[in-house]
Amino acid sequence: MMENNKQFWIELKNDMIDAAPRFGIDQLKVTTAEPFTELKERLIRHRERGHESGFEEPDLDLRTEPTLHMSDAKSLIAIAVAYPSKMKNAPVSEPGKRRGILSRSAWGEDYHQALRRRIAKLSEWIMERVPDAKLLSMVDTGALSDRAVAERAGIGWSGKNCSIISPELGSWIYLGEIITNMPLPPDQALPDGCGDCTLCIDACPTEALVGPGQLNSQRCISFITQTKGFVDDEMKLKIGNRLYGCDTCQIVCPVNRKIDIRRHPELEPDPEIVKPLLRPLLKLGNREFKEKFGTSSAAWRGRKPIQRNALIGLGNFRDAESVPDIADVLRADPRPELRATAAWALGRIGSEEAIERLQEARSEEKDVDVLSAIDRALDKQQKD
Structure with missing residues (x-):
């Protein structure tokens, strides 16, 4: 039976944050499972302007309403994992031996695998403590908007470049989330940090x-x-x-x-x-x-x-x-x-x-x- 003691959930969340680095998670924050109403309005305008890529989940409700994925969802656990931004010993591009470049998000192991492995370890840790918890994890290919979850949870603010920018990690981060029926205390969203910069x-x-x-x-x-x-x-x-x-x-x-x-x-x-x-x-x-x-x-x-x-x-x-x-x-x-x-x-x-x-x-x-x-x-x- 789900624990009703508020102090229990506060302590569980604090323990989870302390344990996260052991699983290779650099930041862990929590937000509510309330719908992302403002995001849905933005996505409607985005679609009307023809600005979608075609890679997105087409159902805007699935992208913005956590309870469509878990009817009794109470909280969203947002995680961030930092990746390198600089390359050591980069080879030189020269005539006859020209080189291309992959963006930093494609460096190293496929981040989908790297994040799923970390979320699986975190989920196992949670289930040992709350056996009747419901957990549904998503990484990029899930319908819910990773950036919206991370922004509302306070991982970072949403930058003018459409990336989530963490004060500590920058925007060189992979994002994932867990939808859960656990009533965890939510974190606060961060204020915009871009200012007048364009x-x-x-x-x-x-x-x-x-x-x-x-x-x-x-x-x-x-x-x-x-x-x-x-x-x-x-x-x-x-x-x-x-x-x-x-x-x-x-x-x-x-x-x-x-x-x-x-x-x-x-x-x-x-x-x-x-x-x-x-x-x-x-x-x-x-x-x-x-x-x-x-x-x-x-x-x-x-x-x-x-x-x-x-x-x-x-x-x-x-x-x-x-x-x-x-x-x-x-x-x-x-x-x-x-x-x-x-x-x-x-x-x-x-x-x-x-x-x-x-x-x-x-x-x-x-x-x-x-x-x-x-x-x-x-x-x-x-x-x-």
Whole structure:
């Protein structure tokens, strides 16, 4: 039977906070299971503007009403786990050996696994003390909004860059939560700490941050690098050499500048995985891709986005030595999205060999979208 003693829940919560570091949890806070009414209104406006990414849970009620997941929910336990922001011994990108970059959230072990393991340990600890407790955990892929839970619980405030910013950990944190029927005493939300600062909004490469805390996901590089389809030429230029994600709005944040927390070995980056050579990526089969990236959260969309983005990176580097590899993609890859991107990359490089390869492909290509990309690339050379 659930304990009715208020002091019991106060002491349990304090003990839980003390125990959290043993499970690899850097912050633990609690909030109520009340609905996130204001968030729902914001999400409705977000949808009406066409600013969703398409990766979100479509049911706004599920994202904002904890009791739809557990009818007798009383509390939400919010956790945060810090990840590194700097890479030791980062390899150098140089002509002929150009490299791409994965965002910091994809460094080390897939954070979904890292957080689920920690939450499982915390849940086991709770059940030993409250055997009749109900616990439902969520990490990123759950319907409930991790950021909304973390904000109301006081893990951090919601920054203008749409990240939760912890005063101690910055925004370099993974978030998760447990819905429970335990009536734990809630923590207080933190006041906004951004003040008049707009560095993140000013620095966004694609002006995806359309206002404080307002993100047009359709223009966000982080989301675009995870899509599988065609990317328009304007966005290709903005992507640069990013293979997965974008950290710009977090890098410029003054709170983040001096924060680099390295408490968890499994979250440390392998430089050759998170800053890989681009040319070898073009030849990776599914098995090789899983062997190289399978433990990273960047692998969730498969190899097509990574390979497409590698072509974009080589084009933006104007890496003439990579022309044969790019041309092989244009000539033989079965995926039109990659052939079209290869055509763009060759046009961007613009060397004599690149133009020859484009002209050769022009006479053999049948796909309308790829032919259009080849023609744009060749037209660019005539204009230049």
